[in-house]
Amino acid sequence: MTHSVEYDVVVVGAGPVGENVADRAAAAGLSVAVVESELVGGECSYWACMPSKALLRPGLARADARRLPGLRDAVQRPLDAEAVLGRRDSFTSHWKDDGQVGWLESVGVTLVRGHGRLDGPRRVAVTGGPDGDTVLTARHAVALCTGTRAVLPELPGMATADPWTSREATSAKQVPGRLAVVGGGVVGVEMATAWQALGSQVTLLVRGDGLLPRMEPFAGELLTAALTDAGASVRTGVSVTALDRPGPGSPVTLTLDDGGSVEADEVLFATGRAPRTGDLGLETVGLQPGSWLTVDDSCLVEGTDWLYAVGDVNHRALLTHQGKYQARIAGAAIGARADGAAPLDTAAWGPHAATADHAAVPQVVFTDPEIAAVGLTLAEAEATGRRVRAVDYDLASVSGASLYGDDYKGRARMVVDLEREILLGVTFAGPGVGELLHSATVAVAAEVPIARLWHAVPAYPTISEVWLRLLETYRG
Template identity: 60%
Template sequence: MTDAEQTYDVIVLGAGSTGENVADIAVRGGLTAVLVESELVGGECSYWACMPSKTLLRGSEAIAAARAVRGAAEAVTGEQDVAATLARRDDFTSHWDDAGQVSWVDGAGIALVRGHGRLAGEKRVVVAQPDGTELVLVARHAVAVCTGSRAAVPPVDGLADIQPWTPREATSAKEAPGRLLVLGGGYVGCEMATAWQQLGASVTLLQHGERVLPDLEPAAGDAVAASLRALGVDLRLGTRVDSARREGGEVVLGCGDEEVRGDEVLVATGRTANSDAIGLETVGLEPGGYLEVDETLQVAGVPWLYGVGDVNGRALLTHMGKYQARQAGHAIVTRARGEQVDLGDWSPSVATADRRATPSVVFTDPQVAAVGLTAAQAEEQGLPHRVVEYAIGGVAGAGVYADGYTGTAIAVVDTDREVLLGVTFIGPGVAELLHSATIAVVGEVPISRLWHAVPSYPTISEVWLRLLETWRG
């Protein structure tokens, strides 16, 4: 049964943080908007990614920080309460109840429709609702696809059949598995190996390549690999998994001539777009892949359709999805008003940060905070550059932060223009240094001007001054 049509200025498929922001910007711009969501309002980040994963890591991080300071270390006389840590995680996910987010949506003046939405031709969406009925939504101006991504299961013989953990199961588990096998040494693999090893599991991490965090500076991967091993993780680099099966209560992975056994296996080898069941074929697009979009997040060849966040594959990070949402929302409002969209680099209607200076943090111990290009990426792009490094432990503020502080700051400098192309910090607590680096990279602040950005003493931020001194030589 199909209900009568409902018409809005903007229809948003997916009510995660990206979709919420598209709808919010549209409503703030005077348009009407409706969110269509088949799961929890708030999406992956709120319930199965950023928030639960970071709360699983935070307790161990706090204990390590205390133990790194004489005087405070003596006060740490017990072990982490795993049950309390998991309960805190549950609090941060609102116990997988989206009532609070639904209340925000309502307060923002955004309509919400529960169910699975599919495109059904130009500016039309059919929603299969939980009660079995269908609702037709019609957009006056735009449809924004914000359906995100899901874990990709690699084509290993038998792996899909044994119901492996994805990041969802890893972040929502009610207890630590006895033996956890982790496939993949990227952000998720390293973070979840760190978290669960410290929460009582025996973790084996299998990485096909020769280092973890391969897209970051080599020093970052080396530091995190050393940390994983120090925690007790069995880290196996250059390991190819050929097969998977369950044998009784065990997971058995075939790795060449040997077998690796565990109680659960987490697949952390990448993501794939949630675009295969949303009716893209009805508007002449191929389902299943990432949507090709321009700088305003408008889908190529379909001017009323926008692909925002993970679904376009440009930068699969929550903060970048929200950034794109703000830009797309502004472009939608501007076009709805009949105005010309400004395509200048820093226009509020275009997304440029996800190709110029995407910031990211790996919340391992040590943390890795990076923005912009690595030295290898600058080399690949043929950019004239020089790499400047400084040991963060040499900064007075680092010594105050932790006894025996160990870390590294790496800056990639454009030698022609003398501006920063990229910055990487490796060490405890460096996530809070990242935004200063992001501003410097995005703003293309000349090195000559950075000399006048005076860091407070004694803070770890003084590493900025040391990097400049090293650059000058």
């Protein structure tokens, strides 16, 4: 028997984005139900951010130690893979979501287990849950926070090749002897870094000209050199045309379009993501199943006054922290619209506008070297028609970098809007630069004038002194 329940807000998807929408809506005094078919905490908690960074951290720490006399000789042994994988498992709570469920309960949000799909305006039908079928009706809003899934290309032999996607790459129980990684984006380079450090012989196959094509070119160049020095094989300008795995447990052979081939024990395809909207009932409200959902800056789906799409499903910025930012904006907007008396402020940088999605998206790639970037690259800034200038500096010339480790290699770039003399983007590449990023994010998001940045004095001797060097280079 199907039973019906009414709430102010119904959220479909209990990953970090859905959790934050629910939290903000509940904080506004609204009743909220969250529907989840898998683990509360979502992709980030169990198959992406947390397990991947847990896998990466030991290798990065060892790389840093090897840059220092007095430590170098002490860290030549291989990593203890069992210990690394065990620590990874602890960060995923061994793929149990009790803690996340408890948090939802603590903020007054109701969890409904099962598969949720739209069943007309403001209605979500839930099936397959432990409590039977349920129809949830939303008085004010439904928020779709279902994220994305990995996309596998249609290739001969794919069906029997048993390839890894990002999920298998972050949850694998043993280290493959040989790992082929197809794709040179963030997932590809991070997993290549992690498994190479754990003992795999990694071959990275990239269709384009280089790694990290959406970032400044020097980032991919530095990373290619470092991966090669670490023992990985990086091959660019090649595509996989077929796969052959004779049987379970057998090696897989990848045929390449240049006539060559690669044999590996496992193959990871990190070749893109698609929205989890194929079975969400979008057709019941006049939307195309399987599509990305177009939203305004409050994350309201275009053409509706009640449906929100928050996080990866709207294709604005496929990053957990950016999805959580959107969730805070959307939750506040839902609360304001439900109140009626509260004015909605959707002006740029206002409380109900996810403006940073356009102008100040930060990202760290946790490789060796780390890559940290916010805002526009030089090419993106030039494409806007503005008069811009790139200012570059060799990070190895900064005293703090020299102290960080011998033979430090890195680079920094800031992209300056010459008319307004503000920063449009900043990129750092080098060991330990991830923690520099928030200073750059503040400068870009707040549009801090360069004249004022001159008075932001970096502590000596830290890597952040690169800010002073960039400003000196700009001033000449």
